[in-house]
Amino acid sequence: MIRLAFLLFLLLAANIDLPAVDWHQGSGPEASYVADGVAAKEWSVVHAKNIAWVKPLPETGQSTVVIKDGKLFYTSYETLNSDSALGSDIIAYCADAGTGEVLWQRTIAGQYPLRLSGCFSDSTSPPAVTDGELVCFFNASGTIACFDMDGNEVWSREAMAVGRSQPFLIHGCVIFTKQTIMPKDGEFGHEHQDAPREQWTQLEALDLASGKTVWTSECGVNMGAIPMVSRLSNGRHAIVLGRGGGHSPPERPLGVSAIDSQTGKTLWTLPLDRYMSTQTFPIANDLALIFHGPEHLWVNLSGEVVKRINFCSDVPVHRWDGKEYSLGRESLKYQPKKGRAITQQSNLLVGKYHYFRAYSEPYLGRVNIETGKVEYLQLPVQLIREAEKDDQMIWSLKDKGFVPSEMKNQNGFVVMGDKRSRTNTWGHHASPIMTVVGQHLYLPTLVGTVYCIDWNADRLDEHAILGINDLGPAGDTWTRASLSYADGKLYAHTIKHLICIQAE
Numbered sequence: 001m002i003r004l005a006f007l008l009f010l011l012l013a014a015n016i017d018l019p020a021v022d023w024h025q026g027s028g029p030e031a032s033y034v035a036d037g038v039a040a041k042e043w044s045v046v047h048a049k050n051i052a053w054v055k056p057l058p059e060t061g062q063s064t065v066v067i068k069d070g071k072l073f074y075t076s077y078e079t080l081n082s083d084s085a086l087g088s089d090i091i092a093y094c095a096d097a098g099t100g101e102v103l104w105q106r107t108i109a110g111q112y113p114l115r116l117s118g119c120f121s122d123s124t125s126p127p128a129v130t131d132g133e134l135v136c137f138f139n140a141s142g143t144i145a146c147f148d149m150d151g152n153e154v155w156s157r158e159a160m161a162v163g164r165s166q167p168f169l170i171h172g173c174v175i176f177t178k179q180t181i182m183p184k185d186g187e188f189g190h191e192h193q194d195a196p197r198e199q200w201t202q203l204e205a206l207d208l209a210s211g212k213t214v215w216t217s218e219c220g221v222n223m224g225a226i227p228m229v230s231r232l233s234n235g236r237h238a239i240v241l242g243r244g245g246g247h248s249p250p251e252r253p254l255g256v257s258a259i260d261s262q263t264g265k266t267l268w269t270l271p272l273d274r275y276m277s278t279q280t281f282p283i284a285n286d287l288a289l290i291f292h293g294p295e296h297l298w299v300n301l302s303g304e305v306v307k308r309i310n311f312c313s314d315v316p317v318h319r320w321d322g323k324e325y326s327l328g329r330e331s332l333k334y335q336p337k338k339g340r341a342i343t344q345q346s347n348l349l350v351g352k353y354h355y356f357r358a359y360s361e362p363y364l365g366r367v368n369i370e371t372g373k374v375e376y377l378q379l380p381v382q383l384i385r386e387a388e389k390d391d392q393m394i395w396s397l398k399d400k401g402f403v404p405s406e407m408k409n410q411n412g413f414v415v416m417g418d419k420r421s422r423t424n425t426w427g428h429h430a431s432p433i434m435t436v437v438g439q440h441l442y443l444p445t446l447v448g449t450v451y452c453i454d455w456n457a458d459r460l461d462e463h464a465i466l467g468i469n470d471l472g473p474a475g476d477t478w479t480r481a482s483l484s485y486a487d488g489k490l491y492a493h494t495i496k497h498l499i500c501i502q503a504e
Helices: 002-013
Strands: 051-056 066-068 071-077 090-096 102-108 134-139 143-148 153-158 168-170 173-178 202-207 213-216 228-231 237-243 255-260 266-271 287-292 295-299 305-310 315-320 325-330 348-350 353-357 363-368 374-378 382-384 392-394 435-437 440-444 449-454 465-470 484-486 489-493 497-502
Touching: 066 484, 071 134, 090 134, 102 134, 102 143, 168 228, 255 287, 348 435, 382 465, 435 484
Parallel strands: 315 374
Antiparallel strands: 051 497, 066 071, 071 090, 090 102, 134 143, 143 153, 168 173, 173 202, 202 213, 228 237, 237 255, 255 266, 287 295, 295 305, 315 325, 348 353, 353 363, 363 374, 382 392, 435 440, 440 449, 449 465, 484 489, 489 497
16 A cells, blocks of 8 residues: 555656546446546535536437547437427537537437437437547437547447447447337337337447447347446456336346347346346446345356345434434335336445435435445435525425426427426436446436435445535426546536536
């Protein structure tokens, strides 16, 4: 430790730059939503605190910002000039990371309209992927397009990327979740349970340089699942994915599979009854970490459950009683018929902790994957911050005073196709996936409140809360994008703005 600190001192003294960290895909440099670095723990758009710049956007969008070599990549819808519920054509942007100035933009047409600003996803949701020479954009209304760094189109193809897809790059391929069942009037129905195999949703790998299909997974994947690629102890990479969820998905069997990242071939499958697959799928120490109903499962490389704990029954919760935090125990509700015990897509593994948002209460939870210890911390549902006024916290899902998002674009028009977008981050809608930079875990919510947590705190209590921050005034801010990071700065994408956050 002393030797490492001395080497760092010599590097700084010699004015040698440390390796830069880019966020070249929505899931970060290692496709884990985790990066080394130092970033702000407190900021405010309302008070212009620790904000490097704010860039107004012409229209709503929800893609996580991608950063490579000083350039930002993100998407929005084409500008709408009336209240609208559906949209299909999007704009892909390349901007300067230092100023937010747009360097070039390209329209990517879509064939299948989706609900605008959806609380699960919309046409703009999948983040771009870049290797520094090419950048691939996904319009979840049916088009994938690849450009060089000057904005020249290299290839495009009609393909339906799932709105909640989180594409990532490996082996020179961009991997995304592809569906064949198309939406009607912007929605996906409930009648697909018996659809044939050729209509299953699957992972697909495209050669980034040509756009040609390299492989399609042998097994199916649910459209709400977030597959992740992980390095195994033997040096190979595996991708874990899940099947099962709402809208009567046809993929069978319900449960979890691991596939080879180079071929798409299935390595193992674990059937799970009534499985709800809307989560991320990390691997640690060659064990896949799975939430299933009220249980956390450890699954080995043979697809066998080697350990399980209940994270809902008689668990410790640090709760706010109106004046201060106190520690108590309770049993959390879950929906046994639908398998919902965590808020969809909200879990993230960092170090020895598997974090997640509770489904029925505004609680942040974590499972220690080494000991199985479970902890919960109540968080305020919303920060209401106004200029020259004291901050107000809304603590309960039932408290009066909660300010729903207006869901309006820069021109004052309502751009929303699902009224659930006006709700909070807990419950039946997808949540922005948490991200980690150094010791800071960031939880964005739909209403624009962002929590900064010391993820490695010995106890998950109020002392682990490092900051509660805003992305703009309550009611005027909405986001479905995760935070991203590069060069000491955080980037956020809201319904109206692109925001660069930088510590003093």
